[in-house]
Amino acid sequence: MYDYLIAPFAEFEFMRRALVGVFALAIGAGPIGVFLMLRRMSLVGDAMAHAVLPGAAVGFLISGLNIYAMTLGGLVAGFVVALLAGLVARSTELKEDASLAVFFLISLAVGVTIISVRGTNIDLLHFLFGSVLALDNQTLVLIAVNATVTLIGLAFIYRPLVMECVDPLYLRSVSGAGGPAHLIFLALLVVNLVSGFHALGTLLAVGIMMVPAAIGRFWARDVTSMILIAAAAGTLSGYLGLLLSFHTAAPAGPAVILVAGILYALSVLFGSVGGVLRQFFPGRHLEA
């Protein structure tokens, strides 16, 4: 048992690093994912994850695999696309989901093209699926800082964010905090996507955000518990995913998301809030 569950992390430093990275990532991304889901912005998260790619690729083009250059590029590109997509949706007839789909496909194409110009297929794989087993100190610190900033930032905007989700009209009538809160939220989203990008790559970065959030929805009736469950589910997926990858030689990033997917499937079936089993066997109805 020890050999199977703990030894991989006790013996290998890269596994410990990966574990720390994934934990920090899950704790920051889970709460962001919950709000994305509650605001029906899941697709926005996906689009922005892809938007990070060309930015990071430009950083790569200029200074190679330098984490700061790629991070900066990713941040800038993420913000630009977030603002542009909002602008296009607001000022044209195109619905937001359509304009986002367009944006993220273009981003992906541009990103992959740029990387291929300078790098190899290995680099491309690194960009698309991350390198959670090869996190260096700089990257780990970056992910940890991002997670910390996320939690503090969310605490700041928690009230207006919840109010804007439930009753945007009311928030607008009592306070101007809605707009700034939304922008800060988008900023935190981008920050987490950049973290996720380093560990899991552009294609799976949203996974550690959205899948745990979706799991939370099946077990909790209020936002606070949802956030806690999402962070916990992400953390658990990280741990089990790394183990799975270690023992089966499956690629680590996808393994983490795969485990999250399995937890999600179990939640859909057995979840206490709206799970399938509950719906088919709700128990006898109550008297009042």
Add this chain to the structure above:
Amino acid sequence: MNAQLQFRDLTLGYDRHPAVHHLSGEVTAGALLAVVGPNGAGKSTLFKGIVGAIKPLSGHVDLSGLSARDIAYLPQAAEIDRSFPITVYDLVAMGLWRKTGLFGGIGKKDRDKIETALAAVGLTGFERRAIGTLSGGQMQRMLFARLLLQDARLVVLDEPFNAIDAKTSADLIDLVRRWHKEGRTILAALHDIDLVRANFPETLLLAREKVAWGNTASVLTADNMLKARRMCEAFDDEAHACAA
């Protein structure tokens, strides 16, 4: 009495088409004013103009020094996401925003206030219920509880009793009267003429333009009502720019 609210040649609308046309007049502080008119008369538009949700096409609204925070506004169709996982208690507590802001704690006194507000609208015992489980009437009661907590000097209610049963609207109208007694200024858009006659001393009859404004009995005459109904509702796409 001094004016709480003044409309100065106010024109409000969408896409240059006026929905409220050259409205002038004033609402005295502490007034209990019903705004009556057919669908499309501009009642909601007027309210949106008052709370600052839309900008006037011309003219302006003078709030006599009230800021947005002193106004409690109940829109006609609240854009509430009823699937959002939040309890009745927490939603009502939002009414305290003016006091708590981003971080202010909710202390014993505030919790008492919330309980009192819930009791006032008859929702005691619903604290832990998710808002998605409420009926239409209970929903409206909950929103009134939040209005109570907002403790605003100007209360603007857009068709607050639509699709609400008689018992609920009677309970809620009691709250409106209580606000009136406390000296707050209240504007309410209503369709139930009997309810207006019974409870509102002053009425503005609106049909894009002001048809009549004053004492309820003198405003709600058969003549005026007919006049209001005849004023057309639709935008004229070919309309010329208004010279006035």
